[in-house]
Amino acid sequence: MAKINLNRQPMPKQSLESRKNNFDEVALGYTPEQALEEASRCLQCPKPPCVTGCPVGIDIPDFIKALREHDMPEATHILKRKNSLPGICGRVCPQESQCEKSCVLTKKGAPVAIGRLERYVADWERSHPELVRKQGPHIDHHGKKIAIVGSGPAGLSCSAQLAQMGYEVTIFEALHSAGGVLTYGIPSFRLPKDIVQGEIDYVKSLGVEIQLDQVIGKISTVDDILKNGYAAVFLAPGAGAPMFLDIPGENLNGIYSANEFLTRINLMKAYLFPEYDTPIKTGNRVAVIGGGNVAMDAARCTARLGAEKVYIIYRRSRTEMPARQEERENAEEEGVIFTLLTNPKRFIGDDHGKLTAIELYKMKLGEPDDTGRRRPITIPESEFTIDIDTAIVALGTKPNPLIPSSTTGLDLTRWGTVKTDAATGKTSKNSVWCGGDMATGAATVISAMGAGKIAATSIDSYLKNTG
């Protein structure tokens, strides 16, 4: 066996000076030399634990081997067998809690940088379209129409699969752009919008029709869709409704949900105001409440929009933070101040209803709760205030009731998600499947994508059996 190399290749990044003033991608991607060097560290384990750690079971050592052998078309092919969005997943998957967590080298403190290699291969594919084996659309048309509600990762992956199987697929999307959170949520400095657009164009090239401005539950219901000749419906509307803290002062001017803040920036391009019409207000002192990816994204946006002080307010400690490690590091490098073990008590405003400060409790950690993380406990009489002019509430999102409340016979869980069989994506309603955040609650891009694939397979076998 080759000598173990623990020298994990660092990701080249845009310099701190320049990136604080633009929305261009921060992580620049490996050079070919770095990619080969990193790939050479893989031990090609006979029973690779990394594959088990990957939610869609990518044949990780195999694609790394192809990369090592300079066979990029083959590396691409292996990735795409299991993951139709590698360029996106390589950038946004929480690898440290999935494949890289299971890598045998993790015990030695230096897992193979699987995500960065995945991204490297996907980026090679994008710049060499002529060399990639095309999986042309299936010629065997079934003449059956399938409707997909929502164009996020779940909807895109499900429609790509079904189109390749020969179905006529229409995506109904509520907003004026496709892509779901990839478009309106995750900022371009982490996921450039041309990469997302590339994936959407690919799905369209398979013959999938995307109808924008279609708010299902309003312009038509799921029942209408089924009556209008669609043989099956896949629900992938995500979990888009923002949660608030429900504390005094939360409706003051200057307090945004992360969804509003990020939508103004990513979807409406408010960071280019006044060239674009949609405005955004980012003051000088900003508090972002939450510790997930969404909170990091919002904090890093405000830093780019010129805020002097950006605080992350998180009620547990650094170890419990759900955000990707890389983004936490980037945020701190960019000057975001982590105010850990603090929890908001109330917002304070002036006579004009404008936010001026936030009052916080200090917290401590108790016993682990049912998520396995140590429970935050309020320390009595520990209140203190920070002067702020903007707050962004990034507590997470829950399912939007628009579709559930307008669909007959669709059973829900007590969290408002659609009751779904994880193995097939089936719901309680005939001919209706569901996947992604609407089925699981806010989760990850890769799990949404995986759910789209599972549902496509189940829809196909159901339609084959019903003739």
Place this chain on the structure above:
Amino acid sequence: MSYRIIAKENLTQDIHLLRVEAPAMANKAQAGQFTMVRSDEKGERIPITIADWDKQEGSITIVFMEVGATTKKLARLNVGDTLLNFAGPLGRPTEIKFFGTVVCVAGGFAIATIVPVARAMKQAGNKVISIMGFRTKSLVFWEDRLKEVSDNLIITTDDGSYKRKGLVTEPLEKLLEQDTINRVIAIGPTTMMKACSTTTMSFGVKTMVSLNPIMVDGTGMCGSCRVSIGGKTMFACVDGPDFDGHAVDWELLMNRQRTYLDEERESQRLLEKRLRPEF
């Protein structure tokens, strides 16, 4: 999707009507619902009430007042042009049923939006008394249209240049004193809806208002449109836009509407510069 403009009317100098091809929306639209409109790639999404719909023709009518950059851009569109985005029908429809006597009060551009409400109320068997208020005579429009769907129509102008001088709340108060009124609907500028709600409060007559906070998506995913109703936070785009006027926190609404005052001025200034480069 192409949302072609098939008719345009300038109702007053600043208030315009567009009839837009949108067959699926026309099929579902109900009184009180709205649509999110975007004119161009760099444009903002703004909410506009559905003023009328025609299932046969497959069209939706909107009426809007030029107040800022987006509405000014919309005002420059003509028959044959298309809107880039047009999503709806959004929001909950106005509660329509037999109440008895219903007073419909509208001010400014909202005259257009109250017509379908008055019509539906009348069809539901109500006696409909409408009050329309304008600043001055030159701003009066759709008198005949509202008359057609009302048993009785009262018109006020602030300066007395046409019909009755004064604010809409004056005839409203008279009606409440004289008759049994079972429901009031008030649509228009925020201050007017607030004043109507204050007027009806002491008579205990339920008053529905159509709130117009700043919106982004119009589908319940951002919370920009949050309003406080009886102390509870609600999203106007999905829980409304109609709410009980007696439970609305008006001060909060007005504060939140002012969030982007500086930016709105900046946008307008730039638009005017683009349109009239000599200035």
